[in-house]
Amino acid sequence: MSNISTLDLLQGYLKVTSDRQQLVAANMANVDTPGYHTRDIDFHSAMQQVINNSGASELEPAATEVANLPERPDGNNVNIDRESMMLSETQLQYQMGVELVKSEFHTLFTAIKE
Numbered sequence: 532m533s534n535i536s537t538l539d540l541l542q543g544y545l546k547v548t549s550d551r552q553q554l555v556a557a558n559m560a561n562v563d564t565p566g567y568h569t570r571d572i573d574f575h576s577a578m579q580q581v582i583n584n585s586g587a588s589e590l591e592p593a594a595t596e597v598a599n600l601p602e603r604p605d606g607n608n609v610n611i612d613r614e615s616m617m618l619s620e621t622q623l624q625y626q627m628g629v630e631l632v633k634s635e636f637h638t639l640f641t642a643i644k645e
Contacts, residue, residue, distance in 0.1 A: 537635055538632070538635055539581075540581065540582070541628055541631055541632050541635065543578065543581030543582075544578065544581065544624075544628045544631075545625065545628045545629070545632070546581075546592075547572065547574060547577040547578060547581065547592055548621055548624045548625040548628060549625065550572060550577075550592050550594075551571070551572045551574065551592075551617075551621050552618065552621045552622065552625065554570055554571060554572060554594055555571075555614055555617045555618045555621060556618065557570070558570060558571075558609050558614050559609070559611060559614045559615075559618070561607070561609060562607070562609045562611055562614075563607070564607060565605040565606055565607060566605065566606040566607060567606075567607045567608075567609060568596045568597070568600075568606075568607075568608050568609075569596065569597040569600055569608050569609050569610070569613075569614070570594045570595065570596055570597065571594065571595065571597050571617070572592045572593070572594055572595075573592075573593070573595065576592075576593070577592035577593075580592065600613075
């Protein structure tokens with residue numbers, strides 16, 4: 532693992548979850564678009580990119596089509612139930628990241644005060 536600060540790591544984590552949340556919302560918005568295929572971000576690969584690049588400053592997680600999802604006759608494979616679950620999961624991940632950032636700042640503030 533490279534020399535990356537906790538705050539840089541958390542910044543990258545928040546960027547990845549935010550980008551994923553936007554992608555899930557785009558999937559949901561295209562539920563009725565003929566031929567549209569569900570896209571997602573490989574979370575683990577994106578976080579590895581954060582670690583390797585020492586933060587999120589240049590991070591652009593790659594969105595790829597999700598394989599093996601059943602298609603409707605119009606060629607669209609967005610499943611609104613799956614996307615709703617992914618959106619909830621991603622929102623929880625983002626909230627956890629925000630709480631961890633708050634905790635880091637609280638720790639820094641405590642160290643400065645003492």
